Amino acid sequence: MRVLWFVLGVGGLVAGDAAQLARWLRVLQREHYEPVAPLRFWYRWTRPWGPSTPSGRPSLALVGWVLFVAAWAWSLAIGRPWLAVASSVVYGVACPWGLTPRGRTGALRWTRRLRTVAIVAVAISAAVVLVGTLVGQALYAGALVVVVTPLTVALAAQAMAPWEARLAQGFVDQAAARLRRVAPTVVAITGSYGKTSTKNHLADLLRHDGVVATPKSFNNRAGLSRAINENLADGTRVFVAEMGTYGPGEIRDLCQWCPPAVAVITAIGPVHLERMKTLDVIEAAKFEITANASTVVVNVDDERLARWPDRLGGRVRRAGSTSLEADVRVAELEGRWHVWVDGADVGQMEPVLGVQPTNVACALAAALEVGLTTGDLTARLAAIGPVANRTAVTTAASGVVVIDDTFNANPASARASLDVLSALAVPGRRVVVTPGLIELGAEQGARNEELARDVHQRGVELVVVARTNLAALTRGYGSAVRRFRVRDEAVAWVRASLRAGDAVLYLNDLPDQYP
Known part of the structure; x- marks a missing residue:
């Protein structure tokens, strides 16, 4: 026994x-x-x-x-x-x-x-x-x-x-050799948020000019080397590389073997704050992209980035929407987006739901630096469209308007998505489905409370998925919050409860390794 x-x-x-x-x-x-x-x-x-x-x-x-x-x-x-x-x-x-x-x-x-x-x-x-x-x-x-x-x-x-680092170095060496052989102009884009959208907007503008951009969010050492080895072909004129970081030194290492001629920085914010602890560390990590770039494009709407031109000297091209200091500016005027370059109004475009004018301005500034003229920009503004999973607006077969901002939402993108939801011309209910915001370190609770209060003040219903931020979101919104264990249950509730004329914003989507 x-x-x-x-x-x-x-x-x-x-x-x-x-x-x-x-x-x-x-x-x-x-x-x-x-x-x-x-x-x-x-x-x-x-x-x-x-x-x-x-x-x-x-x-x-x-x-x-x-x-x-x-x-x-x-x-x-x-x-x-x-x-x-x-x-x-x-x-x-x-x-x-x-x-x-x-x-x-x-x-x-x-x-x-x-x-x-x-x-x-x-x-x-x-x-x-x-x-x-x-x-x-x-x-x-x-x-x-x-x-x-x-x-x-x-x-x-x-x-x-x-x-594993030794094995990966072989792919990096192969990618670096391919870059040297093809010799495209490299545009590197980083930022706490907005970098993927800006990359896609720039690729849209250059789609007829031999451009290759890193796919999806391939923005680390492995992803960047893979994108180059698989996609960079002879004849490529511009390579647009998204560069992300979890800490100091990572972007510096990327730039050593993928050196940018043009560096673009979209924003500094509390993304990955849990790992990097302070905004100063985040800013220093992003600043590494500027070391050897011939020209640096900065979003001067961002309070921290607005100080960079003085640090960088004459290598800067300012971009923005609200700042009048911007060399390239995209802002709304009488219901249309106007584009100003060095003070001159060079073109107009219809506003695109879910697209941020600041990201468009950064893309336009980078396009000018790789050889496009203002006339080219004017002719290509219509090519700029929404980016998948980043405040993309569609209408379901049921007639419900769906806003998809499920990829790596952050405080700034959350506010922008809520603005889009509030601006929709729908007569019915407005609902936000979210697990909340993550990787915000000590600020995570307060930021999620703030998000929930904003949702409540707009008169929007709140549906919380999972329990990672349940307490903070409930404190911010109140007892009327709806709760679901997993996203599939929340989606099923949306499909059963909302009708034509209603709207739902899916804000962030955590993988199930989060509680």
Whole structure:
């Protein structure tokens, strides 16, 4: 009988560890193999107190932790491992509740890199069990391995990071060689927000001039080198490279092998504030793009960027919408967008719902720097259109107007999207569906409260998805907020509840590694 219980215990621990590995490997993959990611998300999911409970009271996680610790303490006190094993098996299979091994928004993809990390993680776990076996505590060691899987995955990812960097360098070297051979004019675009839209607007303006732009949000070392290796063909005249960063030094490294002739900076704001801690650090990280650029285009509507021209000297082209200091300005006048270049009104265009005139101005300024004339700009203004998942406005078959701002919403884009929702000529209900804003560090709670208050003051209904920002959004909006566990449930409610003449704004969309 003891052998049977031992076999059952070992089998349960293997199942629990496998479920935990699947969960945290998926988190690691979704977070671009950042070693600390499993630990950061483990804390988000399992902390007993946190911003996700609307009442501010301890969450169910506290009850779970009390029971788990009690089981282990009793098991150790009586010298029998079965209670510890049983609690670890339950934890491994079921916890964190809601973070499933398979996932809803992105399945685990067994790439070569993921398999490597998984093998190293299993090796670390096996070493712990071996040590436990040598001291006569194999079951306790196995039970412990299940619980510390996020740490094991983090250690495995960290151990493999230097090797992965060496492998990636080969693709970077290939991309750098291709850039030198094709020799396009490189326009690099960064900013806390607006960089993807500005990149797409510039590509629209240059679509007949041999332009290649990085696809989607390919803006890191791996994405940029892949875009060059797969898309940069002979005859390309302009390469538009979006450059993102999670911290100082990353953009500097990108510019060393993909040096821009023209650098564009769209905005400085509290995006990735959780990682970079202060706006000053964010600004310094973005400033790296200017080091060797012949010309720098800056959005002088932005308070911080408005100070850059004095730091950069004569290499600056100012762009904006509200600032009269802008060399290239796009602003509304009598219901149309007018374009001014060096003080002269050179063209007009119909306003495009969801498109920000400041981003258009930055794109126009960059287009002038790569050779377009003001006459070219005037003829091509109609080519500028909305960007997918960035305040794109459509009408569903049901007649409901849908605003899609689901990609990386931030405080500024949220306000702009709410302005679009408020400006729609619809007679019916207006609804915002959102999980709130993330990666805002210590400001996240206050920023989400502010967002919810803004929604309430506009007379718009608020639907909150998931619990990451539920408490802050509820505090800001009030008890009338609707809550859904996952986005699919919220979408089903929208389809069942809204009719022709209503409008819905989908603001941000968190992947399911967030609670």
